[in-house]
Amino acid sequence: xxxxxxxxxxxxxxxxxxxxxxxxxxxxxxxxxxxxxxxxxxxxxxxxxxxxxxxxxxxxxxxxxxxxxxxxxxxxxxxxxxxxxxxxxxxxxxxxxxxxxxxxxxxxxxxxxxxxxxxxxxxxxxxxxxxxxxxxxxxxxxxxxxxxxxxxxxxxxxxxxxxxxxxxxxxxxxxxxxxxxxxxxxxxxxxxxxxxxxxxxxxxxxxxxxxxxxxxxxxxxxxxxxxxxxxxxxxxxxxxxxxxxxxxxxxxxxxxxxx
Amino acid sequence: xxxxxxxxxxxxxxxxxxxxxxxxxxxxxxxxxxxxxxxxxxxxxxxxxxxxxxxxxxxxxxxxxxxxxxxxxxxxxxxxxxxxxxxxxxxxxxxxxxxxxxxxxxxxxxxxxxxxxxxxxxxxxxxxxxxxxxxxxxxxxxxxxxxxxxxxxxxxxxxxxxxxxxxxxxxxxxxxxxxxxxxxxxxxxxxxxxxxxxxxxxxxxxxxxxxxxxxxxxxxxxxxxxxxxxxxxxxxxxxxxxxxxxxxxxxxxxxxxxxxxxxxxxxxxxxxxxxxxxxxxxxxxxxxxxxxxxxxxxxxxxxxxxxxxxxxxxxxxxxxxxxxxxxxxxxxx
Numbered sequence: 001x002x003x004x005x006x007x008x009x010x011x012x013x014x015x016x017x018x019x020x021x022x023x024x025x026x027x028x029x030x031x032x033x034x035x036x037x038x039x040x041x042x043x044x045x046x047x048x049x050x051x052x053x054x055x056x057x058x059x060x061x062x063x064x065x066x067x068x069x070x071x072x073x074x075x076x077x078x079x080x081x082x083x084x085x086x087x088x089x090x091x092x093x094x095x096x097x098x099x100x101x102x103x104x105x106x107x108x109x110x111x112x113x114x115x116x117x118x119x120x121x122x123x124x125x126x127x128x129x130x131x132x133x134x135x136x137x138x139x140x141x142x143x144x145x146x147x148x149x150x151x152x153x154x155x156x157x158x159x160x161x162x163x164x165x166x167x168x169x170x171x172x173x174x175x176x177x178x179x180x181x182x183x184x185x186x187x188x189x190x191x192x193x194x195x196x197x198x199x200x201x202x203x204x205x206x207x208x209x210x211x212x213x214x215x216x217x218x219x220x221x222x223x224x225x226x227x228x229x230x231x232x233x234x235x236x237x238x239x240x241x242x243x244x245x246x247x248x249x250x251x252x253x254x255x256x257x258x259x
Numbered sequence: 260x261x262x263x264x265x266x267x268x269x270x271x272x273x274x275x276x277x278x279x280x281x282x283x284x285x286x287x288x289x290x291x292x293x294x295x296x297x298x299x300x301x302x303x304x305x306x307x308x309x310x311x312x313x314x315x316x317x318x319x320x321x322x323x324x325x326x327x328x329x330x331x332x333x334x335x336x337x338x339x340x341x342x343x344x345x346x347x348x349x350x351x352x353x354x355x356x357x358x359x360x361x362x363x364x365x366x367x368x369x370x371x372x373x374x375x376x377x378x379x380x381x382x383x384x385x386x387x388x389x390x391x392x393x394x395x396x397x398x399x400x401x402x403x404x405x406x407x408x409x410x411x412x413x414x415x416x417x418x419x420x421x422x423x424x425x426x427x428x429x430x431x432x433x434x435x436x437x438x439x440x441x442x443x444x445x446x447x448x449x450x451x452x453x454x455x456x457x458x459x460x461x462x463x464x465x466x467x468x469x470x471x472x473x474x475x476x477x478x479x480x481x482x483x484x485x486x487x488x489x490x491x492x493x494x495x496x497x498x499x500x501x502x503x504x505x506x507x508x509x510x511x512x513x514x515x516x517x518x519x520x521x522x523x524x525x526x527x528x529x530x531x532x533x534x535x536x537x538x539x540x541x542x543x544x545x546x547x548x549x550x551x552x553x554x555x556x557x558x559x560x561x562x563x564x565x566x567x568x569x570x571x572x573x574x575x576x577x578x579x580x581x582x583x584x585x586x587x588x589x590x591x592x
Contacts, residue, residue, distance in 0.1 A: 051485065053481060053484060053485070073487040073488070073489060074487045076487065077485065077486050077487030078487075080485075081485060081486075082481075082482070082485040084479075084481060084482065087478055087479060087482060088479070089477055089478065090339040090340060090341065090477070091339075091341070091477060091527060091532035092527070092531070092532055093477065093531075093532050094531075097532075097533065098478070101474065101475055101478060101486065102486065104471065104475055104486045104487060104488075105486060105487040151486065
């Protein structure tokens with residue numbers, strides 16, 4: 001599968017404000033991409049354009065050989081899954097049922113096996129029978145991650161594009177690490193691509209292959225973490241007083257705020 | 260495993276429904292036990308009563324109970340709100356207003372169309388209010404308080420309009436209107452029952468085919484979209500179907516409150532929130548509840564009979580208050 005998810009000259013306006021301004025990017029399979037940027041840069045909006053939920057005012061998103069909008073619903077859902085920041089559920093629902101919903105685009109069959117496997121991977125297996133509403137924010141995120149992985153799961157692991165909006169926002173250190181390690185490792189199969197909005201620059205630096213820096217709706221920098229996460233670039237776009245330290249024997253810089 | 264458990268529940272409920280149907284058909288101003296019927300010839304008065312009065316009435320109770328309960332379950336699923344109900348949201352009264360219009364306004368139609376007119380009017384009325392409520396709920400981002408206020412406004416408005424119509428009507432129309440507003444299954448006759456069945460049964464089956472999509476909508480419209488659901492289309496279809504269910508039920512039996520609220524609630528507690536099981540469960544339980552209520556309404560003041568809508572409201576009102584109190588306590592904890 002040599003398909004790519006491609007954005008060409010995206011522009012998106014709401015009223016008089018231009019939220020996304022001429023953004024082009026490519027998400028090839030087998031890559032883990034972090035989307036970073038200061039508050040209000042348009043990260044979530046860009047993500048929603050890439051998922052096909054919002055329609056650009058100019059430009060287009062392509063998946064493989066045709067525009068995103070031209071894909072029939074189910075085949076598209078089999079190839080791209082999205083995890084949003086929050087989900088609220090009104091009625092009592094076991095966590096395992098939420099994960100099983102991820103199999104909706106697929107014919108029934110090995111649903112149970114897939115659900116068990118992804119819940120094991122994301123560490124949400126012990127939560128399977130708990131009511132989703134009673135879970136903590138972090139536990140809910142792990143269940144949602146299991147759901148979107150289930151949506152893209154094949155016999156030999158996930159395939160397709162997974163877009164995530166701050167998947168680690170409610171996770172503690174242990175789960176931040178294991179979640180991003182998991183996603184990074186899953187992309188190594190070469191058929192699975194991850195694009196995550198991340199607020200924590202250090203997490204973005206540690207696990208992404210490529211970083212996209214968005215500012216006022218424009219893609220102002222992109223490249224490997226050590227190329228983008230430099231003091232001049234970050235200071236310029238974030239306006240924060242910070243320093244960048246690169247631990248020896250690593251090319252993954254870590255960002256520290258100056259007191 | 261879970262499926263087998265659910266199937267067992269549904270089987271059990273189906274059997275209870277059949278038992279209730281038999282009981283309901285036997286009880287009444289003139290008790291007709293199975294033995295009496297067995298021994299009597301088909302031309303006997305007992306059979307006459309059973310076939311032309313009891314049986315259609317029992318079947319109508321089943322259909323109406325199913326329609327109200329399922330439309331309640333669908334509304335609650337669509338609005339993602341446990342207190343959504345055709346009655347509270349004003350959908351029943353919208354249908355009521357349309358039926359009142361069709362009763363009072365001087366229109367003369369060929370008999371075949373006249374038979375269908377109340378159903379069509381009720382359907383149109385419930386559809387209009389449903390769409391209105393739905394657009395409001397999207398503006399209000401599904402806030403319950405707002406939605407119920409809209410429902411109150413619509414209820415008040417339709418009530419006033421029906422009041423005006425009653426004031427304009429002649430004595431016979433007035434009596435027809437006021438009895439109808441209390442909700443009763445006395446109008447059960449084979450022709451109207453047939454019309455009812457032709458609308459309600461297909462609508463119930465169509466709703467059932469959308470149960471999975473309704474499940475996915477529980478995660479929110481955006482997530483349902485990502486999982487391959489055509490959200491707008493599904494919502495529209497389900498709204499139209501539940502308006503059809505409510506409209507038809509209201510057209511034949513007047514306003515019977517709280518069935519659509521109470522039944523899905525209890526079923527969610529017993530069967531869980533998976534609509535593939537919840538919808539048939541609600542249908543069966545709705546049928547059972549209305550059968551019991553109607554039998555009670557018919558027998559409690561023999562030889563007269565009480566409008567069943569009054570009975571369900573008398574029982575459902577306190578239950579609803581208790582629910583609100585319980586929710587409030589849940590919020591305060």
